[in-house]
Amino acid sequence: MAINFELKTVFIGVLIVFVFTSFQFEINHVKNEHLESVEGYYDHESGYIQGLQFKTNFRVSELIGYEKGNKFTLEVKGKKISGFHGYMRKRNILALGAYFTMILPSRLDVKGGKGGHQWDDGANHDGVTKIHVRGGFDGIQYIKFNYVKNGETQDGPIHGISGSGFTQTFEINHFNDEHLVYVEGYYDDASGVIQALQFKTNLKTSDVLGYEKGKKFLLADKGKKIIGFHGYAEKNLNSLGAYFTTVSLTKSERHGGSEGVYWDDGVFESVRTVYVSYDTNNVKSITFHYHNRTVIERQHGWQTIQDDLEEEEFELDYPNEVITYVEGTFKRFGPGKTRITSLIFKSSEGRTSPSFGVVYGTKFVLEKKGCAVVGFHGRHDDRDLVSIGAYFSPMPPPTAEKLRAQGGLRGESWDDGVFDSVRKLYVGQGDNGVAFLKVVYGRDTRIVIGEDHGNTTPLEVKEFELEYPSEYITAVDGCYDKVIGSEVEVITML
CATH class of the missing domain: 2.100.10.30 (Jacalin-like lectin domain)
Known part of the structure; x- marks a missing residue:
């Protein structure tokens, strides 16, 4: 079977979008993302490309099409893909090539x-x-x-x-x-x-x-x-x-059997939750909740949960915790029937999941030192998980350091959370000090307007806008005191 779709490379502002009949893969240049390689499968009998998968410096797409035929890779170490060429017949891709340019640090x-x-x-x-x-x-x-x-x-x-x-x-x-x-x-x-x-x-x-x-x-x-x-x-x-x-993403080998249907979730920002269903023999299905701006679900194995199956979950403390290690076992039950029998997950915070399934058979480990698991791939049939592998990405730098709030000790607590940048501040002045604060943040390519804190009808509002991305706040100075008309200490200057 050939891939019956049209490949278009569309430039939309800072995005390169690869558009297929029912698939779209965006590459965000604002985040310095670029396409590093393409893997595909070519069937000599039909003469058509059967499947394609795209890999950037941050993510890997799902497999578009089928894992059938001879595998090929378009990749040049130290370079990025900047264009494509190839051959088509009607709506089928016969061949695909690429242009490469240097990756600038x-x-x-x-x-x-x-x-x-x-x-x-x-x-x-x-x-x-x-x-x-x-x-x-x-x-x-x-x-x-x-x-x-x-x-x-x-x-x-x-x-x-x-x-x-x-x-x-x-x-x-x-x-x-x-x-x-x-x-x-x-x-x-x-x-x-x-x-x-x-x-x-x-x-x-x-x-x-x-x-x-x-x-x-x-x-x-x-x-x-x-x-x-x-x-x-x-x-x-x-x-x-x-x-x-x-640093290029790493794709591990699959452990388990070679039968069944190949699946590949690609790469995401993080894994948030893992659900595993199993019986007394082997793992029947696995479901992942990934995070890419929103929660995305992928399920592999038995589609419906039966009454006689156990289902357990391992939830990560997103975004502060990631999976770093997967241990499992697989067993051959007969000719052409090798299945995953157990799985255990470990996190960056030192937590270990329960043992999902029955630990027996051949042991395997999915791990790359200093890296987090950011996606999975494997094989399954309509009733069992046959094999599993993982994608690894370097561990992120430390999260933001939270300093204790300075000023008075009363009032309602508020917390805007952590963003990529601070873009603008609105400070409202009252009779006896600062009456109001509102902050505009940046996250990825989006502007996030923070909530209002304090009296939203101050006497005067002043703005402080930063020249993003070259300018950022490094320190905040202020004063607080117990002023006339107030029973508590309030911030008087910022």
Whole structure:
């Protein structure tokens, strides 16, 4: 059977949309998403392409069509797909090719104090292999990076000056697929010198190099790795910025049988809930609730739950918890009948699900160190789960740090939650202080208007708009006091 659809590449603003008869896959360039590869299946007997699946640096589409025939892949390492060509007959695709261009790294501006001379190690590296940090009484004196390019180590220069103090190093084993994910640091505003640095890879975290004092900063970009650094330094290290590139998603092999129908959910932002139905022999069906802006359900195996089946669930604390490990067993019950008999899920918060099913047969594990499970694939028939595999994505950088509210201790509590950015603030002034606050946030490409907090009829309202994306709030100063006419302390200035 051929795929009977028309493939169109449509450019809509910042989106590239692949449109089929009953399928649409969008790629969002605002989030620096790009198409990395296409996998497909070609049937020599009919001469038609049977199935296609698209992979970006963040997501993988569902399989469109069928897993039938010979598999092919359109991919060039280090490049992205920028166009397509091929052959068609009527509404059937006979062949598909692609054009590729280089993936340019993203540059994150420096964080830290002011002053020093500019330096730039560039982004022409595959990764960071070793970091040398020398600290002293006034803060970090110098920093030096070793990089790797095409398997060869590159020695970077020293940034800063060596004085009396201590030198600490942190090594990253790129032979074990280890890479640098983010950097946390502290800097002193008065001296303009970075006081401490801590480095996190997909596998481990360094000690704090220096002293945790001053203002905290973070160098991170979700789903990416650091391949180079830049900054300012003179007698000390004043500020630090980084270059990032994408880390490809990983698709594990399937464990279990080879019979039944192939299914592939693709990749999502996160897995929210897993439901497993089983009897005394094997797992009958599995249902996932994924998150991609909204909750999306995918079910595989027996379509209807019978009275004699057990169904249990494992719910994650979205967005703070992800699945990191899956353990299971499968057993061959006869010729052409291998089935999944049990499944266990573990999370980033150290929680373990109950054992779904009966643990017997051949054991398997789905895990990639430093990564989260972001999708599943496998095989099933109309009554059983036959096999299962997973997609892995690098663990996201740490979530926002919540500081204790400052000011008076009474009144109704409110919490807007966490967003990608703050775009605008409205501050209302009353007779004795701040009467009203409203914040406009950004999430992905959307504007989110926060709720009104306080007296919505103030004497005067002032606006503070930020120049997104180059400008962001780093600190909030204010005063609070017990004023005339109020029984509690209120905020008087922001």
